[in-house]
Amino acid sequence: MADNILIKNKKSWDAMADSWFGTTALPTYGCLIPTEDELKLFPDLRGKKVLDIGCGSGHSLKWCGDNGVSELWGLDMSTKQIENARKFLNENGYAPTLFNSPMELDCGLPKEYFDIVYSIYAIGWTVDLQTTFNNIATYLKKDGVFIFSWDHPIMHCVDVQDDKIIFKGCYLNEDIFSYIQHGNPVTIKNRKLSTYINALVKAGFMVEQLVEETNDVTLTWPAEFSSGYYTPYKAKKFPLSFIIKARKILLRPMSK
Numbered sequence: 001m002a003d004n005i006l007i008k009n010k011k012s013w014d015a016m017a018d019s020w021f022g023t024t025a026l027p028t029y030g031c032l033i034p035t036e037d038e039l040k041l042f043p044d045l046r047g048k049k050v051l052d053i054g055c056g057s058g059h060s061l062k063w064c065g066d067n068g069v070s071e072l073w074g075l076d077m078s079t080k081q082i083e084n085a086r087k088f089l090n091e092n093g094y095a096p097t098l099f100n101s102p103m104e105l106d107c108g109l110p111k112e113y114f115d116i117v118y119s120i121y122a123i124g125w126t127v128d129l130q131t132t133f134n135n136i137a138t139y140l141k142k143d144g145v146f147i148f149s150w151d152h153p154i155m156h157c158v159d160v161q162d163d164k165i166i167f168k169g170c171y172l173n174e175d176i177f178s179y180i181q182h183g184n185p186v187t188i189k190n191r192k193l194s195t196y197i198n199a200l201v202k203a204g205f206m207v208e209q210l211v212e213e214t215n216d217v218t219l220t221w222p223a224e225f226s227s228g229y230y231t232p233y234k235a236k237k238f239p240l241s242f243i244i245k246a247r248k249i250l251l252r253p254m255s256k
């Protein structure tokens with residue numbers, strides 16, 4: 001079943017790659033949350049080897065290049081995203097090493113090699129979170145840093161009805177569900193925040209920071225009610241995205 005989901009999601013990401021060109025990329029972490037310029041979660045990037053998981057169009061990798069990294073590596077299961085990223089980065093003077101593979105597979109990336117692995121709005125697409133975190137841990141050097149952002153799990157529990165936000169779901173249910181994104185069917189799984197944190201710990205990480213914030217501009221904005229998914233009205237009440245910064249402290253993951 002997981003393989004089936006990957007095949008279908010890949011087809012959809014290939015079809016919609018162009019409509020995601022540079023949409024979620026560093027220094028932006030997500031929706032209406034503080035940026036890297038404000039949070040400063042990344043260490044000094046000069047001379048570092050970085051790997052982007054779900055690199056999309058390569059805009060986050062460009063940001064890393066502009067900040068002085070020595071090696072740019074990226075992984076994405078969408079062939080079209082990889083093509084877009086390669087073209088975009090080459091046009092900007094960078095020569096990245098890009099892997100066209102699902103993050104769940106060992107695709108031959110070097111082990112204990114990277115100073116920093118990050119992922120901006122891609123980790124939640126994994127069909128196997130523990131294997132993905134275990135893989136990421138093996139790519140990192142000991143004491144290397146892993147930073148990722150994703151939709152806050154509370155987003156799956158709320159909906160809008162008339163002019164109100166209502167609690168529609170169950171935070172505890174880690175359901176797999178499908179929906180249409182940019183005209184294409186995609187399948188994804190809900191996960192609790194604790195599921196991410198516990199999987200990180202099992203993979204040999206220590207969590208250094210969990211960011212659950214809305215940015216200051218939004219908080220001071222007199223936002224009217226509106227019915228979209230990512231709205232300032234919601235963001236004034238709860239974070240729309242979360243960010244985790246973790247450090248690899250064990251040489252080997254604790255569990256498969």
Ligand SMILES: C[S@@+](CC[C@H](N)C(=O)[O-])C[C@H]1O[C@@H](n2cnc3c(N)ncnc32)[C@H](O)[C@@H]1O
Nearest residue numbers: 013025054055056060077078102103120122125
């Ligand atoms: C919202 S985009 C991320 C944008 C990107 N981080 C950037 O900085 O431009 C999500 C990306 O995750 C990729 N993706 C989805 N599922 C994946 C998987 N299982 N393995 C690897 N990449 C995946 C998609 O192809 C897509 O490029």
